[in-house]
Amino acid sequence: MSATDTPADRAFRAEVRDWLRTALDGEFAEVRGLGGPGREHEAFPERLAWERHLAAAGWTCVGWPAEHGGRGATVEQQVIFHEEYALAAAPARVGHIGENLLGPTLIAFGTDAQRARFLPKIRAAEELWCQGYSEPDAGSDLANVQTRAVLDGGRWTITGQKVWTSLAAEADWCFALCRTEPGSARHRGLSYLLVPMRQDGVEIRPIVQLTGTSEFNEVFFDGARADAGHIVGEPGDGWRVAMATLGFERGVATLGQQVGFRRELDGVVELARRTGALDDPLLRDRLTRAWIGLEVMRLNAVRTMAGVAAGAPGPESSISKLVWGTWHRELGELAMDVLGAAGTVTGDDHDLNDAQRLFLFSRADTIYAGSNEVQRNIIAERVLGLPREARP
Template sequence: MDLTYPPEAEEFRTEIRGWLEENLPEGWFDEGFEMTPDERKAFTEEWTEKLFAGGWICATWPQEYGGKGLSLIQGVVLSEEFSRAKAPMRADFFGDTLVGPTILQYGTEEQKKQFLPQILKGEVRWCQGFSEPESGSDLASLKTKAVLDGDEWVITGQKVWTTQAQFADYCFLLARTDPDVKKQAGISYLLVPMQQDGIEVRGIVQPDGTDEFNEVFFDGARCPKENVLGGVNNGWTVANSTLGFERGMSATTGHRRFEEEWRLLVEQAQANGKIADPIVRQGLARYHSKIQILRINGLRNLTANLTGEKDMGVAALGATNKMFWSEMHKEAMELALDIFGTESLLSTVGPEKGSWPATARTQGRAAYPVSPMVSSFFFSRSETIWGGTSQIQRNIVGEKVLGLPREPKPPAKG
């Protein structure tokens, strides 16, 4: 494992740091800096334009598709500096982190030219149409179907837990296009316009009042024939690539949000005397230790990728990483409730309002006055589910890493 960066990477780090200091709002790096809701709204609108002008959205993409063509180490440095500055680095998570890389890998030239520039500019928003009421962990059993009618696919079925579907322009959707073959073999990956008749989005309200999760009903919705990604009936292979992007965390930045949470937990425990409780101290020590394991494993992954060396231990980390950090965070948020106690019910926690690290669930959309920490607690419950449940991840580790026999299937009904 190499803990040093080459001189050219450090030069690039200086360039990124200078750009951030020049383009972030005045006072951003000052202790206690906050923005009013109106200021944050204006910042969000302007920041995407600045990111695009700077070329930092999807900067590792090839130049012919709008990226900067950054090397792996440059991409890592870029992520580290944005993370250090706590600056947003993307326009649309589902676009530039999930479906964008998938289009790069499997798309036709026409698909790349149509969709990638829109993703880079933040002009379209995406949602993910994978899970169904009866097909979550067993995704290959999905029942949503697409039937070719001339130059269009006609889609019928239901998806669930579809984040941000109410705002999306497109859905990258899995649908059954051949019911007469093995279930994994008859699935296609479609890029479906959302703003059309035949699609109904219903919000699923969460305990904190947010409703970014949705049910989506397709009743004769249409999709252009050419919007199949990776070929007809090849959607299972394509979807596994998308899930790989979803399950990952940036090698050397994924631990930083957790480190900030740990610091705030220690600060609160010291303030209210819970630090004297040996069980709380042990929980804090365990959380800190796991964060360091996550950090070190990230460096191991980075070193292996840069050197191209085959390391079975690092390969195993790829199968265990998502399960490790999601279960770690779920446990840590249970510890947070113990430390904050009844203060968890207040609308703010910690020494400063807004100090809790932001997640997808703590962006100011809560309908009820719950604290950011409690929103993070709620979100941690979902982290062991999305991108592959911990149970499924254990099966993958057992079968693919340890070489154990496949889990026996339940007996057929009747």
């Protein structure tokens, strides 16, 4: 990837910048800077309206191939879009999971009928998605999934529990990893199902986090149904499909995630200026390192995108999760150090400020979506070819 924009890229950047400036100076001015980790409760209906406004103007799914409703943007142009989105302080996206995780998975593994049914509604922000992977006994050890699905009369009947399901309360659909072969264990016998959330047999229980918000949820399936044709890949092949989705989450999708990261870093720098913490050479050095780390993260995401242009990501995408999870947690710690003693107290109404919310929420970043320990094992064993870690 070139360090400077080509004439075509400069024209694309100007188009993105001008459209965002006009759109965010009008009826959507109130949603500037809202949303993101620990703040998904902020103005959700207004941000959904913004997402649909983006879609109507052709600014969702910019990296999808044109034949699937996207713009077919190059890697460079996708980077430009996310950079300009961050610079404009546009709100955190609400269609992230469908656009960046399920959409690319369906493009790579779905049937023509599945792509025709689901991709247009993802692109138009008419249907929102959540991810049904983790369970009480299958978090980092995802292969221990116990949620079961049985094919019965042309439909799957699903029973089990998922946990840490981001944005489940707002989602219309869930892509769920389920055990469909009785007696199977570990990676075998799993299937990747597309399950409607708004039906009898689906119960959602919000999990109140340290931030006082509830992005994460428990989801209980008790006889929930999914159409027989809403299985991605073959029955029993769900592990391969699920790993591809995680690859998209840890690679291409990181660019969208960095919109919020850059805004948070800018906020911490501004806080350091305001409090005088920027005069401390140690804190100034840490802020500089945080900026460098974000640039490294961006370049790694670009490399990952370029490497998977012809197919699904490989195990190298675990590098991205390890990098951003650790970086974001350290940014939260840095924010508290910039605040100093004032960071230990809240206001009269016990509301958290941005730095406190960042610190508390980012404690989870090195655990969810695959813990750091698991990512290091994947990199060691599947990328570097080192011996497998001894297991009981």
